[in-house]
Amino acid sequence: MSFFARFAQNRGALIGLIILLTIIAMAILAPLLFPESPWRMVQRPFLPPMEVDGFPLGTDTMGRNVAAGLMHGAWVSLLIGLVSTTVALAIGVPLGAIAGYYGGLIDDALMRFTEFFQTIPNFALAIVLVAIMQPSITSIVLAIAIVSWPPVARLVRAEFLSLRNREYVEAARLVGQSNTTIILRQILPNTLSPIIVLASLMVATAILLESALSFLGLGDPNVMSWGYMIGAARTVIRQAWWLSFFPGVAILLTVLALNLVGEGLDDALNPKLARERS
């Protein structure tokens, strides 16, 4: 059975994938459907949804098209979520793996280094980093990655600690496999499940973190994002519910879709579950 067929057997995962593809399609189609900048004021402010043709989701406090903002924002939010998570994994997984596998002094040193980051509140550190580097997509992605890798390192280390003394790892050591091979081929595949679950949550957190930064005015001033939209609409939530509702639903759906896809991936990658279902 092919990998995709195994993946598709989990119905939730399939739904998640469809949602995710829709959001990606939104991001790609945005410049075609709404060629104008989402920042342009195009109608009178506070237009409720479905009242005027061409403004299915209404307009915001400044008269900008909410539908256009939502579609253009999809690109930024997804980009920030995925790239910052990838960067965080790229830092956290190797550090955790090395710390957990070698133990001893290496472990001590790496974990103290990790704790150094963990002791500073996430959000405060992110603000400081973005403020120093000037708000831009790159700086936001970097800041989010830097504050979110320590939990990855901790998780991977804990997994490695429990797996490194398994008999199959010892057997691999006995046949003369190198440490690199053992880490990459024996232990890492068995830590995939928790890493995938954590990563799908991290994408969600990253999207939310970006919203919070945008809300504080530390977003990239040139790009529309869901977080910025919610942040800007917060003060008028009682007069214009739709301003925060639609981007909120978009974030919720994205996070849900990512979790579902993560779970499906985990199932499909696990040989035991895959065979039992077939």
Add this chain to the structure above:
Amino acid sequence: MTDSQATPLLSLRHVSIALPKGADRALAVEDVSYDVFRGEILCVVGESGSGKSMAANAVMGLLPKGVYTSGGEAIFDGQDLLQLSEKQHRTLRGLRIGMIFQEPMTALNPLMRVGAQISEVFEAHGQFNTRERQQRALALLTEVGIPDPDKAIRAYPFQLSGGQRQRVMIAMALALEPELLIADEPTTALDVTTQAQILELIRDLQQRRGMAVMFITHDFGVVAEIANRVCVMRYGQIVELGEAEAVLKHPSHDYTRALIEAIPSDVIPEARGAETDTPLLEVVGLNKVFRSRGGLFKPAREVHALQDVSFSLVKGETIGIVGESGSGKSTLGRCVVRLERPDSGTLSLSGTDFMHLQGEALRRERHRVQMIFQDPYASLNPRHRVGYSIAQGPIANGTSKGQAMAKAKELLALVGLEGTDDRYPHEFSGGQRQRIGIARALAMQPELIVADEAVSALDVSIQAQILELLEELKQKLSLSLLFITHDLRVAAQICDHIVVMQHGRIVEQGPAREVFLAPREAYTRELLDAIPGREQALADA
């Protein structure tokens, strides 16, 4: 002995227990009927998955979720236990039916003193006041033969040994003087000598109190020691039921016969000669101390796992390292394969100093000594196909992938698992996985194989097959084996030489036959006497 006219204390009539959908069979127990009489010990014997524990669980009202009785009745003193509500069951448990479990560590609350746990039994049934409960607890601990009961009553479970914890469990089960005691593999997790003591205790208590005991075990040796009557089960059905002597001496069913034959019963090994005299493995004065890393406020702890251990193994020979848990036998094995590094001494493999190798040099020499691990479930990477699991050793040592995979296929055929190289480990049974483990060790063409409790996690009949396979491979490939085991019966079957260890030291070593027939040391004699069913086997021989 049983008076067959008497009414049975517990009587199972056509009991069937259904498993949830998707299990490997529909009924865990199918139409099972047996009686337990007052003052007798009934052994229910079977291999794993035979349903031997299920019937007992149903009697206690402790069936796991999704499993339910689908028919029959269990009459205990006029009541059908299978119809009782949870509440009625609870009053019966402990009060009239006591139970002991396999794992004495997990069955006791680690954070409660032993005395309090026994008192709790009285408390649960609302008997006596606090002082009396304490006194009773003390009396019980004395009765089950715990050394220094005054101290033990204030001890926490982790301060007691495995055997002592099992005694505490027995004390708890006996607290309310039940008429029926159900013992579910109570000695399986224990060392042989401790097992012998616990069996003795159970038999003794049973006679003193005139209880009925339903003893569930997989070990025919234990049956020979303790049973009045035997009930042999397979696939949820009763295969044979009868007086212990009759069943053991003249089993009427093929399966029973196979089971009895599968026990490594020839406790007197044959004399075997070694092929050559050049030592392959030489161990001289090996020492290993484990130090736990001390913290700021706690001092480092030291455990002397190996002290001055010396022996040598000739090519083509099998040496059995025998000892109880904590004797250092596994540490010795791990030192020989260099998963641990000995502190001092000499360890040489056909002349090469194997002890001081490190890093890259060690990695290159590793293929010369391989290991077969104890736990067939943990020793194969669940994410790798078994063919690859076997081939990865040769690949790591420079064989091309195609060649290594072809060789893996051959090896799988050699261990009797032809054409299974593209399956995952979870698709195999325990015995089959152990075969794969053997194939993996053979793939490296090692000079020496260390088997660390390689068969102790397996059922007897599977155990016999694996031992047979090892024996066969030994002949075919002239392997040298270091066979580590706690089970003297297994050692007797396969080993040429025996090394007996205790507390990290070698107590006695010599040719297997000599050690078994004329043990020189008291400890060896003690170990041998503790083998369940030994007298039987000696009498038969």
